[in-house]
Amino acid sequence: MNILIVGSGGREHALGWKLSQSQSVNKVYYCPGNGGTINNLPYSIIDFSKIMSFAIKNNCLVVVGPEEPLTKGIVNELSDRISIFGPTLEATRLEASKSFAKQFMKQNNISTPEFTSFSDPEKAKDFVYNTDKSLVIKADGLAAGKGVVVCENKEDALNAIDSIMIRKNFGNSGNVIVIEERLFGEEVSLIGISDGNTIIPMATAQDHKRIYDNNTGPNTGGMGSFSPSNIIPIDSFNDIINKIMKKTIHAMKKNNTPFVGFLYAGLMIEKDTQKPYVLEYNVRMGDPECQPLMMRMKSDLFNYIKCSISGTLDTLPPLEWYENAAVCVVMAEKGYPSTFEKRNVIHGLNSTFGDNIKIFHAGTLRNDNEVLTDGGRVLGVTALGKDLTHARLEAYEAVKKIHWGKNREYYRKDIGLNG
Ligand code: AMP
Ligand code: GLY
Numbered sequence: 001m002n003i004l005i006v007g008s009g010g011r012e013h014a015l016g017w018k019l020s021q022s023q024s025v026n027k028v029y030y031c032p033g034n035g036g037t038i039n040n041l042p043y044s045i046i047d048f049s050k051i052m053s054f055a056i057k058n059n060c061l062v063v064v065g066p067e068e069p070l071t072k073g074i075v076n077e078l079s080d081r082i083s084i085f086g087p088t089l090e091a092t093r094l095e096a097s098k099s100f101a102k103q104f105m106k107q108n109n110i111s112t113p114e115f116t117s118f119s120d121p122e123k124a125k126d127f128v129y130n131t132d133k134s135l136v137i138k139a140d141g142l143a144a145g146k147g148v149v150v151c152e153n154k155e156d157a158l159n160a161i162d163s164i165m166i167r168k169n170f171g172n173s174g175n176v177i178v179i180e181e182r183l184f185g186e187e188v189s190l191i192g193i194s195d196g197n198t199i200i201p202m203a204t205a206q207d208h209k210r211i212y213d214n215n216t217g218p219n220t221g222g223m224g225s226f227s228p229s230n231i232i233p234i235d236s237f238n239d240i241i242n243k244i245m246k247k248t249i250h251a252m253k254k255n256n257t258p259f260v261g262f263l264y265a266g267l268m269i270e271k272d273t274q275k276p277y278v279l280e281y282n283v284r285m286g287d288p289e290c291q292p293l294m295m296r297m298k299s300d301l302f303n304y305i306k307c308s309i310s311g312t313l314d315t316l317p318p319l320e321w322y323e324n325a326a327v328c329v330v331m332a333e334k335g336y337p338s339t340f341e342k343r344n345v346i347h348g349l350n351s352t353f354g355d356n357i358k359i360f361h362a363g364t365l366r367n368d369n370e371v372l373t374d375g376g377r378v379l380g381v382t383a384l385g386k387d388l389t390h391a392r393l394e395a396y397e398a399v400k401k402i403h404w405g406k407n408r409e410y411y412r413k414d415i416g417l418n419g
Contacts, residue, residue, distance in 0.1 A: 001024060001025060001026060001059060001060070001061055002025070002026050002027045002028070002029065002058055002059050002060045002061070003016065003019050003020075003025055003027075003028045003029065003060060003061055003062075003063060003302075004028075004029045004030075004031060004041075004051065004054065004055050004058070004060035004061070004062045004063070005019075005028060005029070005030045005031070005033070005062075005063050005065060006031050006045050006051060006062060006063070006064045006065055006066075006069055006074070007030075007031075007045060007064070007065025007066045008030070008032050008033055008034045008045075008362075009034070009065060009066065009287050009362045009377070010287055010288055010290070010291055010328075010330070010360040010361065010362035010377065010379075010380035011065050011066075011284075011285050011286070011287035011288070011290040011291070012030060012033070012034075012037070012065040012066075013030075013033075013034065013036055013037055013360040013361050013362070013380075014290045014291045014293075014294040014295075014358075014360050014380070014382075015063060015065065015285065015290060015294065015301075016028045016030060016033075016037060017294060017358065017360070018294040018297060018301050019063070019301055019302055019305075021300075022300045022301065022302035022303075023300070024300070024302050024303070024306075025302055027039060029041055029054070029058070029060060031043050031045065031051055031054075032044070032045070034361045034362060034363070034364050034365070034374070035361050035364030035365045035366040035371040035372065035374065036359065036360065036361025036364055036371070036379075037361065041054060045066065045068060045069050046068060046069050046072055046074075048069070048074055048077045048078060051074070051078070052077075052078050052081055052082060055078075055082045055084075056081060056082060060082070061082075061083040061084070061085065061305070061306070061309075062078065062082060062083065062084040062085065063084075063085045063086075063305060064084065064085065064086040064261075064284070065284065065285065065287075066284060066287075067092070067095055067096070067142065067282065067283060067284050068142075069086075070086050070087060070089075070092050070261075070283055070284060071089070071092045071095070071096045071142065071283075072089075073088075073089040074086065075087060075088050075089070075260075075261075076088050076089050083306075083309050084309070085260070085261060085305045085308060085309055086260070086261040086262075086283075086284070087259050087260055087261040087283045088257065088260075090257040091252060091257045091258065091259045091260070091261075091283065092283045093257075094248075094252075094259070094263075094281040094283055095142070095280075095281055095282050095283040095284075096141060096142055096283075097140055097141060097176075098138050098139070098140050098141075098178045098280070099117040099140045099176050099178050101280070101281050102115045102117070102178055102180075103117075104251065105278060107251075108247060108248070108251040109247070110243070110244055110247050110248060110251075110278060111243070111244070111275065111276060111277050111278060112277055112278045112279075113136075113180045113181045113182075113183050113277050113279070114133075114180070114181040115178050115179065115180040115181070116178070116179050117140070117176055117177070117178050117179075118165075118176065118177055118179065119175060119176045121161050121162070121165040121166055124161045124165065124177060124179060125158055125161055127179060128154055128157045128158055128161070128179070129154070133181050133182070134151065134181070134182035135151045135157050135179055135180065135181065135182055136148060136149065136150050136151065136179075136180045136181075136182045137149045137151060137157055137160035137161060137164065137177055137178075137179055137180075138177060138178040138179075138180060139164045139170045139173045139174040139177060140173060140174070140175065140176035140177060140178060141170070141172060141173030141174070141175075141176075142173055143170040143173045143174075144221075145209075145219060145220075145221055146170070146219065147164065147170045147173060147174070148219070149163075149164075150182060151182065157179075161177065164177055165177060183268050183270050183277055183279075184270070184271050185268045185269045185270040185271040186231045186268070186269050186271075186418075187206065187231075187266060187267065187268050187269075187279070188204055188205070188206050188229045188231040188232055188267050188269065189204075189205045189206060189207060189225075189229075189264060189265075189266060189267075189286050189289045190202075190204065190232075190240065190241075190244065190245060190264070190265045190267055191205070191262055191263065191264045191265075191285060191286060191289065191293070192241070192245045192249075192262070192263050193261075193262055193263075193304050193305070193308055193313070193319075194249050194259050194260060194261065194262075194263050194308060194313070195260055195307060195308040195309070195310070195311045195312065195313040195314075196249070196252075196253055196258030196259060196260045196311060197249070197253060197258070197311065197313070197314065198249070198313040198314045199241075199245050199246055199248075199249045199263065199313075200304065200313060200316065200318060200319055201237075201241050201245060201318075201319070202293050202297075202319060203227050203228050203293060203296055203297075203319075203321045204227060204228045204229040204231070204232055204237070205225055205226065205227040205228070205229060205286065205289040205292060205293055206225060206226055206227075206229040206231065206289075206418075207222040207223075207224070207225040207286060207288060207289050208222065208223045208224045208225065208412060208414075208415055209222055209223070210223070211223060211336070211337060211412075212412065213412050213413055213414045214414065218337055218338075219337070220332075220336065220337045220376075220377070221287065221288075221337070221376075221377055222286070222287060222288045222289075222330065222377075223330045223332070223377075223411070223412045223415070224288060224327070224328055224329045224330050224380075224411075224412055224415030224416070225286070225288040225289045225291065225292055225327075225328045225415070226292055226325065226326065226327045226328065226388060226391070226392075226415065226416040227289070227292040227293055227296055227325065227326050228296075228321075228325060231269050232267075232269065232276070240267070240276050243276075244265055244267070244276065244278060245263065245265060248263065248265070248281070249263070259283075260308055260309065260311075261283060261284065261308070262283075262284055262285045263281065263282075263283065264281065264282035264283070264284065264285065264286050264289075265278050265280075265281055266278070266279045266280040266281075266282070267279065287362075288328045288330055288377075288380050291326075291328040291358075291360050291380045291382045292325075292326030292327060292328050292382055293326075295322075295326040295358060295382050295383075295384050296321045296322050296324060296325075296326050296384070297319060297320075297321060297322075298319075298320040298321055298322055299319045299320045303316060304316060304319065322384065323386075324356075324384040324385060324386060324387075324391070325384070325385055325386075325387050325388040325390070325391045325416075326382060326383065326384050326385075326391055327382065327383055327385070327388065327391040327392045327394075327395045327415055327416040328360070328380045328381065328382040328395070328415070329380070329381045329382075329395045329396065329399050329411050329412070329415045330362075330377050330378075330379070330380050330381075330411060330412075330415075331377075331378050331379040331380075331381060331399060331402060331409050331410070331411045332376055332377050332378055332409070332410050332411065333363070333373055333375070333376055333378060333408065333409070333410070334407065334408050334409065334410045335376075335410075336376030336377065336410070337376060340376055341373070341405075341408065342363075342372075342373055342374055342375070343365075343372045343373065343374070344372060344373045344404040344405045344408050345370050345371070345372055345404060345405075346364065346370075346371045346372065346373060346378070346379075346402065346403075346404045347402070347403050347404065348401045348402040348403055349371055349402065351398075351401040351402070353398055353401070354394070356383055356384040356385065356394060357381070357382070357383050357384075357394060357395075357398045358382045358383075359379055359380075359381055359382075359398070359402075360379065360380040360381075360382055361378075361379055361380075362375060362377045362378060362379060362380060363375015363376060363377055363378045364378055364379065373404055373408075378404075378409070379402065381395050381398045381399045381402070382395065383395035383398060388416050391416065392415065392416040392417070395415070395416075396413075399411060
């Protein structure tokens with residue numbers, strides 16, 4: 001069978017790389033892919049009819065990477081005609097509406113910070129004036145990871161309400177906001193693969209969301225990641241899977257919106273109590289968490305995807321992982337996440353890299369024999385090592401071999417350091 005991966009990021013390159021190693025997979029296509037992937041199709045990720053025709057003609061199982069096609073209903077539209085892996089539109093509400101997700105967690109007794117939803121900015125401001133708690137303000141809908149403001153004081157919170165609800169900086173995504181109690185602690189990404197009844201967890205991973213070292217500066221799509229994470233003590237991993245991931249899947253099934261696909265819970269382990277809280281759900285694989293996870297996965301991912309679609313995940317054993325740690329350092333165009341250059345020629349991609357190194361492409365474009373930059377996050381340089389320290393060293397050795405223009409590339413120097 002062939003695979004068609006929808007998306008163009010590092011996550012999609014890593015998924016395709018892993019799936020291409022399966023005995024059951026013949027050819028991997030990408031729609032639209034990037035400068036590091038081959039068999040790229042020139043269709044938009046939301047051109048569902050072209051994706052469907054190609055998949056039918058070429059015997060492809062479709063794996064959807066990003067949230068946009070999922071939240072626009074690609075699975076609902078295509079699943080009668082082809083095999084497609086991902087949640088339905090109804091199930092994507094876990095990511096597409098923060099107020100829905102929060103309500104869902106409250107109803108189902110899934111641990112999440114205290115919250116209130118508002119559709120009236122004046123009522124939201126009254127709430128801010130009348131509380132002593134530290135707050136986080138969240139646009140209800142999708143906002144490319146930018147609709148969350150972690151507030152230092154009341155002024156930040158009032159500005160966030162203005163920006164999201166009055167100036168509509170995220171359009172209709174800001175019609176409703178969630179005001180949440182701010183927690184302090186370490187974050188970890190828990191991801192599982194589900195067929196609607198059963199969920200099989202991935203290894204733990206962590207990403208680094210802020211642009212600068214020591215977790216400072218604005219949020220980005222993710223500047224690097226690593227696996228495993230030691231934030232969840234080994235003896236509480238199963239308990240967290242039961243109380244968060246399994247509970248989520250069972251409640252979604254009970255609500256007649258079964259969740260099939262990769263389910264991602266962004267957790268914070270609260271510093272004082274060591275209790276886990278769900279800060280967000282994503283209805284897809286994490287990017288860049290996917291890159292180290294794919295490097296560490298021993299099992300054949302194709303079997304798990306196939307059994308998720310057919311509802312038979314319970315017939316498979318737990319996923320197996322290499323003991324090695326993996327670190328992914330994202331190389332970005334300088335200026336990201338605000339303005340940055342594009343079309344710089346990338347040098348050094350043909351350097352000698354060990355078998356333990358994989359350069360996953362994201363914002364790149366192939367032009368004849370050259371690879372050009374084509375986005376903020378350009379490459380995810382990923383290394384396997386016997387432990388986090390070694391994986392880190394190897395990843396940064398590889399990063400040093402890659403350049404585009406004088407001082408145009410930017411990367412954090414502390415990826416994997418706090419693991
Ligand atoms: P979200 O999209 O809801 O995960 O929020 C994006 C980021 O904002 C998270 O990864 C956290 O770093 C931060 N954040 C969100 N909610 C909270 C919270 N209640 N307390 C502290 N930080 C938070
Ligand atoms: N790395 C965070 C995300 O994929 O949303």
